[in-house]
Amino acid sequence: MEDEESRSARSPRGSMEECPDCGSVTFRGQWAIDGARTLPEAALMLREYANELEDLAAEGFVLSEAIEHDYGCAVFPGADDEMEGEP
Numbered sequence: 001m002e003d004e005e006s007r008s009a010r011s012p013r014g015s016m017e018e019c020p021d022c023g024s025v026t027f028r029g030q031w032a033i034d035g036a037r038t039l040p041e042a043a044l045m046l047r048e049y050a051n052e053l054e055d056l057a058a059e060g061f062v063l064s065e066a067i068e069h070d071y072g073c074a075v076f077p078g079a080d081d082e083m084e085g086e087p
Contacts, residue, residue, distance in 0.1 A: 016052065024064070025056060025074040 016027040032049040036042035061074035 015049075023076065025061060027053070027072050027074070028070050030070050 015029065015031045016025055018025050029049065033042040033045045036045055056074050060076055062077055064073045064075045
C-alpha cells in the first residue's frame with residue numbers, strides 16, 4: 001500500500017493550485033516528476049502532468065502571460081473584466 005507521500009509525489013495536481021476567490025490556477029512544472037525511480041515512470045508522470053494542462057485548456061483556461069521561471073497562471077478569458085464590474 002502506498003503511503004501519502006508517495007501518492008503526493010505522483011500527483012500532477014501537487015504542483016497546481018486553484019484560487020478559490022478568482023478561479024485562476026497557478027502551476028509549476030518543477031515537481032512534476034519528483035519521486036520517479038525509473039525513466040519510464042518519469043515519462044508517465046510528465047504525460048499525466050501534460051494531461052492536466054490540456055484539461056485546463058479544454059475547460060477554457062488560457063495563460064494570463066508567458067510562463068517565466070517555472071511559474072504559470074491560467075485564467076478564463078475576460079475573468080478580470082468580470083471581476084472589475086462586480087460590486
